[in-house]
Amino acid sequence: MSAAVLETENLVKVYGRGESRFDALKGLTFEIRQGESVAIVGKSGSGKSTLMHLLALLDEPTAGVVAMNGRPVSQLKPAQVSELRNDTFGFVFQQFFLNASQTVLENVILPLKIAGVGTAERKRRGMEVLEQLDMADKAGNRATDLSGGQKQRACIARALINEPSVLFADEPTGNLDTATGEVVEDILFGLHRDRGITLVIVTHDDDLAARCQRRLLMQDGMIVADESGEAVRSAGASVGQTSREGSRRVGGHGKHAAPVVVDGPGLDEPGPDGPEAGPTAPGAATAGAAGQVENAGTTGEERA
């Protein structure tokens, strides 16, 4: 088993205060290992993007620890965090964030420009990655002149240009039709397979989630299921079914839960909590979540 790249312990994120206080994450503890492909799934507003931003060191948790290669990132200086983001991480955001006034190539090479790479080298690497994504002929176009799928690929090119070891993608196929979505997926998993990039993908797309080695199901700021296994896709199962059949509920572990590592329990092996989970996944998840709300609440107060 490879080492953990990212670990979290009791991760809490609270937005606002007083009346408008909102607990977006309620004490998450898990780890993501080197070379893993992880899908974060769940309903809208369940805290997926929030979690991804914390993992990607874009935001700071209200409480709890994010550790990178075993070292808590709160120990790092802001400059080191910036540098990590610049050369170790790649980002595909939920929106495109392409600069309308620049060409596709200029948009794509932005991370290299920030890193201080020379002009010629930037251009070479920019063209290289655009070629990989079949976008070389669009390099000189304004970013606004692209189709949705092309924009998405431009964003992926930007995320890959610094040859990251961890790629964070928030809804990378959200704006795409099935066919283009498929192409983007193939690109991502190709990189995962060929270069051993760690993928952390937030998605609503069951197909995409199913292609990942591991799925974290989120609900109301908690991980209610953590399942491994890749065979689901062929079985045509939805995420909801998957969570019922192939996962272990983690709701009851509380804040001192050990890192949730579920080693590929195969599809045929039902989780231990399976029978109690009720007939539908959402029901099961809610039941699990309810147990932890109190827990998380206490945690929040303790930390405040």
Place this chain on the structure above:
Amino acid sequence: MRAVDIAGTALGNTMRSKTRTFLTVIAIVIGAFTLTLTSGLGAGINKYVDTMVSGFGEIDQISIMPGADATAQMPGSSGPVAYDPAEAQATGEFGMTMLTDEDIETIAQVEHLSNVEPVVFVAAEYLETADGDQFTLQSMDLPANAAALELAAGVKPARDAMEITIPETWLEIYGTEDPEAVLGETVTLGIKDLAQQVQTVDAEIVGVSQAAISGVGASPMPSSALNEELYGLQTSGLEVEQPQAYVQAVADVEDMAANEQSVKAALSEEGFMAMTVEDQLGVITGIIDTVTWVLNGFALIALLAASFGIVNTLLMSVQERTREIGLMKALGMSGGKVFGLFSMEAVMLGIMGSVIGVGLGVVVGLTGNAALVSGPLSGVAGLSLFAVDPMAIVLIVLLILVIAFLAGTMPAARAAKKDPIEALRYE
């Protein structure tokens, strides 16, 4: 991010909303233009004064005035003063202390001084040419001003000879335009004595003068001897002995560079005040400098206004580009670099504004100067109203860049502080 990339990106960003950049730059241009013109004006006039000073360079002349206890002379500033006939005699028409003949003798005793002469004002009646044509002599130059005389032809009147110069504008009395043609002509000067009788003296024209901005050379200038002769005639004609009083005296200093201080000290000990030509022009330069600085002050106010334009433009820019800033920070750009990027944008505005403004100012100043000096003011010899001082130009550009940078710090700090996540969520 490398410095070139920051500069390039900043320049690109200013070009994004061209109208806004244009308007902001115009405000800076106005300030830079005004500052260039006003400081160029000061430099030009001072340069002219400097040429005048260096023209006097070799003339070791000093003006001597009664030591001024200025406050004691102000009417009403002191109580009644006991009457002293000796002193009263030396009080001129405006209540100013004057020099007496005794004073002149005292001054002559001072070491390193020679040719001490009181300055007297002569009001001659007319100047008559050899052909008998008479012309009114409204005023005559003081021989003491000979040092500052710019000549179109001939020489300055010799101290002890009955000689005179006429200005270029008087050439028409001989119906000529060639200044050389009048040299050697004899003229007769008529002057009224105290009994209102016209007396005459003959003098030779030895030079033709050009009018300087100070007025020197604009009217005929007699030699010292001629002037004294005329003064003698002017004050003659009555039986009564008139006490003499002079506003000031001039004297030659032997080796000015070495003796200036000792002469001044000796004179001041005797209760006189002494000024070299340079001192006098220094006063003029001082006034010009003061005026220049007042004008520069207005230009600086324009620049101050322009700096708020920069602040405004950049604040808008930061606001509009919140997402872009968030993205850059998310992709690992440090707050310091974001600050650098935005303050560089301010500096870019400053560079554009100052280069255009200073360039315009220099062009307008130089053409304006050329037009005035060769046009309406062509009578004034050696006049310059505008000069390009490279040092001043560099300083103006630097000053504007500093102002622009300072104006940019607030918006830039705001951009640098933006939280990447909030910025990315910004709609």
